[in-house]
Structures are given as structure tokens and as C-alpha cells.
Amino acid sequence: MAGIMTAAACCLFFVSVSMGIKMWKLKRDISSFTDRLLRCLNDMTCGRELERLNEEGDTLWDKVYEKLQKLERIWKRESAENLEEKKKIKSLISDISHQTKTPIANIKLYEEVLLDEGLGTAEAGEFLQKVRIQTEKLDFLLQSMVKMSRLETGVIEVCCMKLPLCGTLLRAVAAIVPKAEKKQIRLSVDCDEDIVVNHDTKWTEEAVFNLLDNAVKYTGRGGSVGILVSVQEIFTKISIRDSGKGIALERQAEIFTRFYREPEVYDQEGIGVGLYLARKIIALQDGYIQVCSEIRKGSDFQIYLPNG
Template identity: 45%
Template sequence: MVSGNERTFTDLEAETLFARISHRLERLYNIMQINRHKAEDEKAELQSLLSDISHQTKTPISNLKMINDTLLTRRMTEEKQKEFLQAAGSQLDKLDFLIQAMVKTSRLETGVITLEKKSVPFTDTLTAALNSVLALLEKKQITLSVHCPDHLTFFHDSRWTAEALYNILDNAVKYTPAYGSISVNVQEWEMYFKIDIADTGRGIPEKEQAAIFKRFYREEAVHDIDGISIGLFLAREIITMQGGYIQVTSSVGYGSVFSVFLPRK
């Protein structure tokens, strides 16, 4: 015969077990919901990325088809043929840059490439970045000034940091008119090294400044200038992965300053 106290104890035990099962099922449901939303976000991001790639490659591919058809169907002088071939080369360079940038971004985001921070003189890193834009600077006759302490040595990934700085410098050269100027100034702060890259370009409206680091983003006012619009996105990824960040200050008509902050340790 089961007493009332024993029955009550058994009922409480059953309720406790049921509560535990219910709690675990609720946790499992929440985890599944989070994973579902994550999968949906990743799917939306992938669709957006594919749409962006399609949009970015559409123009150069169309231009290459048009140039090819023209060369095949029209008679023209050797000089004119050379002009068309140079135009085709320009479109191929754009596609090549896009593909290379996408590969670099993908490898960084998926962890295929990891950054290796080593104690390296920063002048070596900065020189590598500057060498990549010297031809463009000379072509547009843009004045370049650089101030960087010779003794500056700290832990960073020299190769990828140079890539990030190159993308910012390349952006500055593109949007700075002929005979303008670009300056690079490196300062030591208490917790960071600050690299300012200033230009005398057209400037960026305040409402656009938060968006310029998005992949493939371009403001309407600069669609007349050649560009793929992934360089700043890649630059921010590289700097962020090293514990740093990028700030931009700009005034329309007066130019922009991109400030890169890299941790001292």
C-alpha cells in the first residue's frame, strides 16, 4: 500500500524529470532556430555575393565581346586596332584584379590563409605598399610625401598589411585628380601605431562614409571612375584580423584621410 507522502514524492520526482526534459527540448529548439537563422543569413549573403560578382563582371565581359566583334567585322588601320587591343587589355586587367581580390578575401574569411604577426620594420611594409602605386602616381603627376620613423619595428603581418595599405593608397590615387597630393604619416600612440593616408581627392559625403567598406559598394558620384570596389573591404578585413581598425574623415571637395590603427603588441 502506497502512502500519500510517497505518492507526493513520486509525483514531484516525475514533475522534476518532465521539467528537465522540457528545458532540454526548449534549449534544443532554440539552438535549431539559431542554426536555421544562421543558415538563412549565410544563404542570403551568398546570394548577395553572387549577385555582386555577376554585376561586377557583366560590364568588362560585355566590353570585351563588343571589342572582339568590332575587330572581327570591321576594317580598320593598324593604329586603330592597337587602340581596341589596349582597351581589351584594360578590361582584362579589371577582371584579373576582381578575381585576385575575391580569392584573397575568400581565403582570409574561410581561414585558408592565416595572418602571421612577426616583428618587422614597418618601413619595409610601407615601402612594399608604396611601390605598387608609384606608376599610377607618376602617370597622374600626384605629389607624394611620406613621414615614417626609421626605427619603427612592431609585430604585424608585413605581407598582408602591405596589401591593406596598398588598397587604401590605390583608392586615394584613383579619386585624387591629376597634380593633386597624397601624404602618408605614421605616428606612435600609447596603444596603437597610427597610419594616416590623406589625399586631395573629391571627398566622401558623410552619409556614405560608413558604407564604403562594404564589399562592392560604390557611391553614385564615382561611377565614372574605373574601380572594382572591393579594396577597402579587403583592407578592413586584414587590419581587423590583426586587432586593429580603420577610421575615415572626409569633406566633399577637400579630400579624405584614412587612419589605420595597428596594436603595438
């Protein structure tokens, strides 16, 4: 009886050892498979060539690796096609921009010549002034469309650098001063000169200007528009506040869409792309814009740019 128990114990011991060895090999194989897979995926996401294997077999890894190779070829082919398509779009947009600049510049030149010489009647001069205004609107529309197309297709990419934010804001404010002065609107900027943010100065200036232009446009004579900057834990907040007409709550989600114009302001100049462009520019810098507004109590457009 004791011999039988000893034999059973030995058998159980050997089974346990065998199972332990199998489990160890299984863990080793899983670990090796995982490491290889992660290495290949990392190479693909970084644009590097996949690690080439010398051996060929019919293991699970061989089958997965074959699929990864096919995926890599498809990925590279589509990337090359997208790059070629982007080049064509860039060329087309540049061509449209170039082709429209010349005739518009010529029209403006002819208008100036005719205005300087005079047309003999006040009515003719009035019509010519209207033509000039419409030409300016057409020029603004085409330039906005070109900017929008370039941003949407990725032809233009933002280039963020750690630079002082104050200079960017002051340039945007300087560009809006003439319009603000016509309506006697007070402008103010409260920004610490030491605040440095990782941003694209040119495009951020464009976004801030668009928000300032919108604020001045819908703020009554004698009102105010101010910029207040505060550094938070993750984002730097640029608040652009105005004392204008305000925006109804149910419309605040629509104002950032392309060509949106509020029903009661169709007599105002503009085509409804300024806010859309501003949001697109800030989003490309990993930031976002939100608005807080009440009817007849003004609006507060808040830009959030990441500190890092």
C-alpha cells in the same frame, strides 16, 4: 534554574559548532567544485583532453562532468568537420585561381602578339587595346575575389611579427608610384625607421596599398597623398591623407562594404573591394580603420595597429 541555562548554553554551543563545521565543508566543496570546473574548462579551451575521473557517482559534479564530456565530443567533432570543410574550400579556391590564371595569361599573350604585328587599321588596334584593358580588369577582379574568399573563410591567416613598419610602407608606396606619376600626384612618407610594430608585413602592405590606390584614384591631377605614422599609448597610427574629392559623411559607413561604389565615380576603374579587403586584413591583426573626410577637402584614412 542555573542548570537549565547551562544546558541551553551547551546545546547552543554544540549547534554553533555543528553549523560551523557544515559551513566549512560547504565552502570546501564549493571551492573544490569551482577548481575542477575551471580546470576542465581551461583544458577544453586549450584543446587538451579532459581530466579523466576514476570514480562514478550521482553527485552534482558527476552530472556536470558528464555534460562537459558530451560537449567536448561535440566540440571535437565539429572542429574536425570545420577543418575538413576548410580544406575543401582551400582546394576549390586554389583550383579556381589556377584554372583562371592560364586562360587569362594566354589571352594577354595573344593580345601582345596581335599588337606587335599590327592589324592594318587604327580601328582594329583601338578595339584590341580595349580588349586588353578589359582583360586586365577581369584578371584584377578574379585575383581580388580569390583574396577575399581566402580571407573570409580563414584559409589565409595573418602571421604577425615584431618588424620595422617603415619597410612595409615603402614597399606599398613603391607599388603605387606608376599610377601617381601619371596624374603628377606627390607622394610622401613620414615614418621613423625605428618604429617596430607587431604585424604581418605582406598583408599589411596589401592593406596600405589598397588605401593608397583609392587615394590616388580619387585625387585630381597635381594633388598629394601622404603617409604619417605616430606611436600612441596602445596603437600605432598610420594616417593616409589625400587632397581628393572627399567622402560625404552619410556614405562613410558604407565605403568598407563589399563592391561598394559611390554613384558619381562609376566611370572610374575598380570593383569596390579594395577598402573592404583593407579593413578585413587590419581586423585580422586586432587593429581597425577609421576615416575622416569632407567633400572637396580630401580624406584621411587611419589604420590603427596594436603596439603589443
